[in-house]
Amino acid sequence: MPTSLQRRTCLAGLGALAASPWTTALAQAPAGDIVIGQSAHLSGPLSATFKAVVRGQELALEEFNRRGGVGGRKVKLVTLDDAYDPKRCVENVNLLIERDKAVALFGLASTANVGAVLPILTEKKVPLVGVYTGAPALRAKQHPYFFTAMASYRDEVVQMIRNLATVGRTKLAVAYHASPFGQLMLPVVEEVCKELGSALVAKAALDIPGQESVAVVQTLAAAQPQAVLFIAFGPALVPFVKAARAQLGVPVYALSIASSKPLLDALGDEARGLAFTQTLPYAMRATSTLTRDYAAAMERARLPIDFDHFFGYLNLRVLLELLKRAGRALTSQSLVSTIEGLGKVDLGGYTLNFGPQNHHGSNFVDLLIVGPGGRFIR
Template identity: 30%
Template structure:
């Protein structure tokens, strides 16, 4: 009898030690890592993703956390540079020992981090990118909650060609992100027997668009599809308008919609942008009401698509934590996330399964009105 009691007590102690030893998990905390641009020309994207997520996590923590554990989101600035993102990822994994990586911003930065993610086998959740490299080939560690750039560019090209516009140029960032978007555009055009009319590039974290403007103007496009961040995109649009007889302009979601409008000022009127999240002012969606309520409570004053995405990402992630149960680990979290099927986050639906971690294909098209508001 005494031996059985000792054996039972030993088993309980072993279980407790094992639970405490799980990476990124203690009896009271769950630690995540986020590398994003918090400085430089793309800093508002990193700030938006972080602030939206933090607003949701703060509410969860105020209500007692998940199984009594508070969520801690650690951040490191990568300035939207892949080498810094890779170093940050190494620190999160080897020094901070986080449970998961969350809300990375950008294609080149995410791509640079994936080798370490795959080696450590930790979840890489909700990167702010629609690149195929984060979708194909399938990687068990990566979970996407936004539509792909292929889906965005397909919908943009579909709309443009409906308007009988066939001279379509592409302005893109000269890196993995820009090339991913360009691939989506050329793929969609090829389906319709159309070739790209002209190409112009800009370097990452640069606003030197003079060469791109000259090349694209020479192609005499009716419209330009843009695959860059908000500062370089604004510089390009302003330069094209100043040169006279500008075409129409389309952007994919990564641009940072509100940030682009702010940078453009009066020149924003008529600019069109694909969106992969619900409009943050459309309270017909329950998730938008929830976001606006908690975001204001967190001291923020301006709603936008980027923080909306961070908020939704946090909500879906917390659903995964709850499904994983109190015995939380990297592997149990991955398995729990894979059970999320037709999950209604409040009018925005997510589906994962063991063979696909691409949670949504939702794409909306918006246009900026003279007032600066988004029409959709």
């Protein structure tokens, strides 16, 4: 074959290859990091209890990117501080979507903040996947771009009251945060008591720092309850439990978000016997793929196993798994479609179940007791 003919044949072949769907797909394949946006309280009075959660997120992300990310693309988590303020959270979310081009939002940590952001999700068509609030009010009506990976606070309250009823403790009192969170949760407690046949004999609002704990406990004690539900979180746990030990002498049951290790450390031996609901698998024994991975991550970081880090680790790991299933070319909308089409799946010892009419993937609740040395026992 003459040289000129060979050249023409080769060039024609290269032109056909360049125009093929396969090479077009390669040219259009997404490159660069996949950005996820988070707004959370990195400062303010509740920030101390969130530090370990953030570190747990980091461990999950490091592990995921080390294993190849999403088809070779790394995931980048951009976290902005909102100091638990809804206005700042809204500003942050707009920045994360517009400036940072976040394909999804993650890990908002306040009922009021999530509520303020829901309209933005609809407007921008960007999903929020995984939050650090289980407020039932946020889940009452399905939102097209809002997904959760853990049980609701209502699920936790049901577990508390049902467990107390099995041991004959049906006269209950409740201390609740004097905040939008507490105001939303009090009707939930009243509703569940009525459903399960328990009596709510006393209720009292508690300030966020817990400075009014002694007076609140005195109000509850006057009704002679058989147990107290602590529907609050943050620093108030410490003075409240101390006052309850001195004046009440009945079991205290608290929500999972109140079980921060720094607070239990501050209580010392007075934490012993406290009951906490937990929306995570039991992390103290590595009995599943998930808890073994977590234990290995904590060992690499030279950190002791606890639920605070596990909260962040598991919540982000769920989102990372969903990103991986959506594939390298994922978009905000394809992620939504992936989650809605997931059905029931076991993520190595933690089961989720999503569908077009079910955006809240878990209702798992465990009940743990604080034992010697502040360790949780089942």
